[in-house]
Amino acid sequence: MSDASTAVAVSAPQPVQAARARSGFWMRLFRNPLTVAAAVWVTLLLLAWLWPGLLAPHDPYAGDVTLTRTFEGPSWDHWLGTDGQGRDLYSRVVFGARFAVNSILIAMVVAIGLGVPLGLFSGWRGGRADRVVMWVNDVLFSLPIVLLAMAVIIILEPSLPSAMLGVGIAMATRFVRLTRAVTLAEKEELYVDAARITGLSPPAILRRYITPNLLPSLIVQVAIISGAVILIGATLSFLGIGAKLDDPDWGVMLARARFDFRLEGIWQIVPAGGALVLTVLAFNLLGDGIRDSLGRDAASSSLTVPRKVALPPVVQLHASGAVLSIRDLAVGFPAPGGMVNRVLSDVSLEVFPGETLGVVGESGSGKSMTMLAALGLTPAPGYLSQGSVSFDGREVTFLPEQEWQEIRGRDIGMIFQEPVAALNPALRVGRQLMQSLLVHTDMSKSQARARAAELLAEVQVPDPERRLDQYPHEFSGGMAQRVGIAMALACEPKLLIADEPTTALDVTVQGQTLDLMAEVQQRHGMAVILITHDLGVIADAADRVLVMYAGQVVETASVSTLFSRPRHPYTRALLDTMPQSHRGHGDLPVIGGVVPSAAAWPDGCRFAPRCEFATDQCRTSVPLLEAVGTDLVRCVRHAEFEFGPHAETSA
Amino acid sequence: MTAPFLEVENLHVHFAGRSRLFRSAMPTVKAVNGISFAIEPHRTFGLVGESGSGKSTVARAVLQLTDVTAGTIRLDGADVTRVPREAELAFRKRVQAVLQDPYSSLNQVHQVRTIVGDGITRHFGIKPGPEREQRILALLDEVGLAGEFLDRYPYEMSGGQRQRVSIARALAVEPGLIIADEATSALDVSIQSQVINVLRRVQADTGVAFLFIGHDLDVVRHVSDDVGVMYLGYLVEQGGADGVYDLPAHPYTEMLIASVPVPDPAAQAERRALRQTFKKDTEPPSPSDLPVGCPFANRCPVAMDICTELMPEATAARHGGHVRCHLHTSGPVLAGESVVPYIRSASTAR
Numbered sequence A: 001m002s003d004a005s006t007a008v009a010v011s012a013p014q015p016v017q018a019a020r021a022r023s024g025f026w027m028r029l030f031r032n033p034l035t036v037a038a039a040v041w042v043t044l045l046l047l048a049w050l051w052p053g054l055l056a057p058h059d060p061y062a063g064d065v066t067l068t069r070t071f072e073g074p075s076w077d078h079w080l081g082t083d084g085q086g087r088d089l090y091s092r093v094v095f096g097a098r099f100a101v102n103s104i105l106i107a108m109v110v111a112i113g114l115g116v117p118l119g120l121f122s123g124w125r126g127g128r129a130d131r132v133v134m135w136v137n138d139v140l141f142s143l144p145i146v147l148l149a150m151a152v153i154i155i156l157e158p159s160l161p162s163a164m165l166g167v168g169i170a171m172a173t174r175f176v177r178l179t180r181a182v183t184l185a186e187k188e189e190l191y192v193d194a195a196r197i198t199g200l201s202p203p204a205i206l207r208r209y210i211t212p213n214l215l216p217s218l219i220v221q222v223a224i225i226s227g228a229v230i231l232i233g234a235t236l237s238f239l240g241i242g243a244k245l246d247d248p249d250w251g252v253m254l255a256r257a258r259f260d261f262r263l264e265g266i267w268q269i270v271p272a273g274g275a276l277v278l279t280v281l282a283f284n285l286l287g288d289g290i291r292d293s294l295g296r297d298a299a300s301s302s303l304t305v306p307r308k309v310a311l312p313p314v315v316q317l318h319a320s321g322a323v324l325s326i327r328d329l330a331v332g333f334p335a336p337g338g339m340v341n342r343v344l345s346d347v348s349l350e351v352f353p354g355e356t357l358g359v360v361g362e363s364g365s366g367k368s369m370t371m372l373a374a375l376g377l378t379p380a381p382g383y384l385s386q387g388s389v390s391f392d393g394r395e396v397t398f399l400p401e402q403e404w405q406e407i408r409g410r411d412i413g414m415i416f417q418e419p420v421a422a423l424n425p426a427l428r429v430g431r432q433l434m435q436s437l438l439v440h441t442d443m444s445k446s447q448a449r450a451r452a453a454e455l456l457a458e459v460q461v462p463d464p465e466r467r468l469d470q471y472p473h474e475f476s477g478g479m480a481q482r483v484g485i486a487m488a489l490a491c492e493p494k495l496l497i498a499d500e501p502t503t504a505l506d507v508t509v510q511g512q513t514l515d516l517m518a519e520v521q522q523r524h525g526m527a528v529i530l531i532t533h534d535l536g537v538i539a540d541a542a543d544r545v546l547v548m549y550a551g552q553v554v555e556t557a558s559v560s561t562l563f564s565r566p567r568h569p570y571t572r573a574l575l576d577t578m579p580q581s582h583r584g585h586g587d588l589p590v591i592g593g594v595v596p597s598a599a600a601w602p603d604g605c606r607f608a609p610r611c612e613f614a615t616d617q618c619r620t621s622v623p624l625l626e627a628v629g630t631d632l633v634r635c636v637r638h639a640e641f642e643f644g645p646h647a648e649t650s651a
Numbered sequence B: 001m002t003a004p005f006l007e008v009e010n011l012h013v014h015f016a017g018r019s020r021l022f023r024s025a026m027p028t029v030k031a032v033n034g035i036s037f038a039i040e041p042h043r044t045f046g047l048v049g050e051s052g053s054g055k056s057t058v059a060r061a062v063l064q065l066t067d068v069t070a071g072t073i074r075l076d077g078a079d080v081t082r083v084p085r086e087a088e089l090a091f092r093k094r095v096q097a098v099l100q101d102p103y104s105s106l107n108q109v110h111q112v113r114t115i116v117g118d119g120i121t122r123h124f125g126i127k128p129g130p131e132r133e134q135r136i137l138a139l140l141d142e143v144g145l146a147g148e149f150l151d152r153y154p155y156e157m158s159g160g161q162r163q164r165v166s167i168a169r170a171l172a173v174e175p176g177l178i179i180a181d182e183a184t185s186a187l188d189v190s191i192q193s194q195v196i197n198v199l200r201r202v203q204a205d206t207g208v209a210f211l212f213i214g215h216d217l218d219v220v221r222h223v224s225d226d227v228g229v230m231y232l233g234y235l236v237e238q239g240g241a242d243g244v245y246d247l248p249a250h251p252y253t254e255m256l257i258a259s260v261p262v263p264d265p266a267a268q269a270e271r272r273a274l275r276q277t278f279k280k281d282t283e284p285p286s287p288s289d290l291p292v293g294c295p296f297a298n299r300c301p302v303a304m305d306i307c308t309e310l311m312p313e314a315t316a317a318r319h320g321g322h323v324r325c326h327l328h329t330s331g332p333v334l335a336g337e338s339v340v341p342y343i344r345s346a347s348t349a350r
């Protein structure tokens, strides 16, 4: 055990990546020039709020006593002109930031102070308390915001702070909704159960566990609502129930343009309105920018994808008669700093009609990626950097997506790990079964429906006619997987690819599903590629096996050879770790450490850091696949090993 | 024999089905229907069954995360069926858990230091500082993680590393019982064996009792001293782990064993033949509409008339535990012997 633990400690270069992910937020945020502009504007606003004198050359209240310089247009003295009392409009706009930011502050303190605790309480308690809170909240939510503000003004006094108190209450309803939704979702997470088991009290769980998860959406919401608050504040001031008539508030300035009864006064709309519009826009852009930069997925979208390099087809490489043949496939993912992670390299395989090829390996070894890349589905920003794929004798490596779609739906069936999630929840199962029949064949609707019922019967779903009209959620995992198999079979495919088809199922259902797949294959004679991490499933269903490790094929053999005489130390170690290989209750053999991430693959044999047989020759050269009969193995020392079938060790 | 640390007696957990939307009464979900078992210190009790058989509900009931409908739960002899709020903290110090999903059972926003340290602060009053740091390091060492993991966030760790952190978090309060609910099910086989070894060593070092829940009988047998096989909220068979595995007396236990594929094509061909004797297209009845007789009757290859009429009582089994099946009480009396030869001969006779 101790060597396993040190190995764990040594492998794992991830902290660097994590630090990058955190600093990546700012980089992503400021990649968008609009967001940068918005941030600059908000910074100016804050400066004007803190030290207006710094930006404004004139007193915003002191007019020209002689009243000679009123209603001027922009000039050198008054950059934005003057108003009816000869006051400098630019300075008034700058001082207006005071009112704007103060409005936001009051409204936000009230809105967050009321909304977040209430939302947390309501979501956490649930039941009657939740219903009461949400009922009151919904009523308040449906009232016009200006109405609420006026109600508060009537109770207190007509001033900007009391108006903003009202706005804050109205905005609190938005925060209640948001907070409650997040709380409800987080409450179901296992880590909340874990916190209760640790003995933390509900307030501590809410404060330390749920609030941090709430913060990102809260920040976005604050930015967007801030824009709305300013607009409402200006509206109230415009109506004369916010800031005083003398104040350099943007809304008041807009109102004055109307009250001054002079055509020249119209100009005042431009500076005040401009400041208002720009501020609202800035807050919205900032909110959008933050939201777009927060997601986990956002991290990868910032990387640039190199152009696809088209390779001359090398058809002669492919075995004749194979349904699918892959030669020397490599897939790269752009990594930070202009690097490329080659998540797959020199992957070759072929599968023949009637045969089941098992692909086995730990998670992260590249099993699913091989299939996706071969079928033209390499997920962005990944790209095919090398290799050739032929399907049914036809070179398909760089087939246009449109042609691929036809092949995939008709000649290649696919089954996935999460059977229920793989179905469209909004469509009846019958409709989904009929869809591909209608697209890929010239059946009529009624013919397609009859065929769909036939398909369900073939995969042994009881009562197929009734089941056709049900929705996916009415199916158990096992039954949903049968539907998945039926869909894959719909157009009599030549190849069936099953990616961990039984991993999410119960063991009993797993057995039934494997039996069903075998039956179906026998009847239709198609080729099957079965991807799994479970060597037991391989022993049950595969004819030939491909063992993958760290993006490479490390061994291929017939199923009987693989288990009776494994050649690669990794295959051997995988077999050893299975609890089924051991009668007693002693320690299980382990493979120390974890599959390293693609960025940290060693230069020589990729298994070397975890291999007990590693020597210097394994660390310097990259061992290539070497033939042993028709079997292949990627290990420079394989000839020295004589691994028997796994020993029954007992303690 | 030492006194048991955990005793569960005749536990029932029913969920009153009430529809939010219509306020109408929905059928009651009978998730756990009268199960009893006990775990001594230093020992592991394994609970195995398909999903929906009630395993997690048993765990949640013991953990006070769900209300008990009937029955008694005792810890060290004291009744903890319903722990009053003022006694909750003391209870939490004695029972901990490692939950299934290594991804959602750790909060993404906290570092390992906080995840493991919280319990130390809460239960021993040791504030963050050098003393707490020392304790956390010792715990990480115990589960095979180096000190550099202190500053890691969950998203910077693999599934196996996360489960080690979960184990360290559970160990932090020095509990007498750890409940591991599908703690290794989501892991790769090679990582699963690492985590199982960690659990074994922790038990050897601290004497903690384990309730180990899983759906793979080969794994559960390996880590457990005793096992209970759950089906639709009933314990249909229980006894010593090797005994139940080698001499299964209940057809359902045999179905579970036959369903786990073994990494050996010849042996697996035999298991496959055995699993094919079980009905393929029938699903378990709904826990809100339990049958009168044996709950396994509609899937059982050797069901008899009496099976749909009467719920079998628990009878002694050859392996020293007991079994609930009419094969052992009426009908062809197997008297606790293994059901395997009987199922084989019945299936070849057909």
Ligand SMILES: Nc1ncnc2c1ncn2[C@@H]1O[C@H](COP(=O)(O)OP(=O)(O)O)[C@@H](O)[C@H]1O
Residues within 6 Å of the ligand: B015, B029, B030, B031, B049, B050, B051, B052, B053, B054, B055, B056, B057, B058, B287
């Ligand atoms: N809170 C709940 N409300 C209603 N039914 C529940 C609840 N929790 C579990 N159940 C039901 O109880 C049964 C047993 O579930 P569970 O204990 O989770 O099984 P297992 O852990 O063996 O998969 C299932 O039918 C499940 O749907």
Ligand code: SF4
Residues within 6 Å of the ligand: A568, A569, A570, A605, A606, A607, A608, A609, A611, A612, A613, A614, A615, A618, A623, A634, A635, A636, A637, A638
């Ligand atoms: S090449 Fe060397 S390190 Fe790699 S598997 Fe073979 S013996 Fe081990």
Ligand code: SF4
Residues within 6 Å of the ligand: B250, B251, B252, B294, B295, B296, B297, B298, B300, B301, B302, B303, B304, B307, B312, B324, B325, B326, B327
């Ligand atoms: S009681 Fe009857 S139906 Fe139930 S397991 Fe035994 S033989 Fe099968």
Ligand SMILES: [Mg+2]
Residues within 6 Å of the ligand: B051, B052, B055, B056, B182
């Ligand atoms: Mg469960």
